[in-house]
Amino acid sequence: MQTKNxxxxxxxxxxxxxxxxxxxxxxxxxxxxxDLTVDVNSTKSTTSTEWYGNPIYWVVGAVALIIIIALITRGNNNNSN
Structure with missing residues (x-):
């Protein structure tokens, strides 16, 4: 038995x-x-025509977000006396 174990x-x-x-x-x-060859020289134009590429939209969006946050925090200052 021991040898089998x-x-x-x-x-x-x-x-x-x-x-x-x-x-x-x-x-x-x-x-x-x-074995891959990668071409890093592309002919894609660097100008962005999408809306998120225009910085004016970012500025207007940031100002609107700041105004919304200010209105929400200002509205929570009610005194319940």
Whole structure:
């Protein structure tokens, strides 16, 4: 009975070692660098025609947000005496 238990432990250790070895080899086999060529020179225009590209909309939006926050905080100062 004792030898069967020792044999099972040794078999388990060997199987764990082999599984770790093969999984490690499989992971290194996937570590191939990709052959990609990337063109960083694009011909896209730098001018933005979208609304969020115009700074006037940002200024008007910030002013409106500040006014709304001021009105909300000012309205909460009611004295209930």
């Amino acid at each position: 020792i044999f099972m432990k040794q078999t388990e250790k060997i199987s764990i070692f082999l599984m770790t070895f093969f999984l490690s080899a499989f992971a290194f086999a996937q570590d191939k660098a990709a």
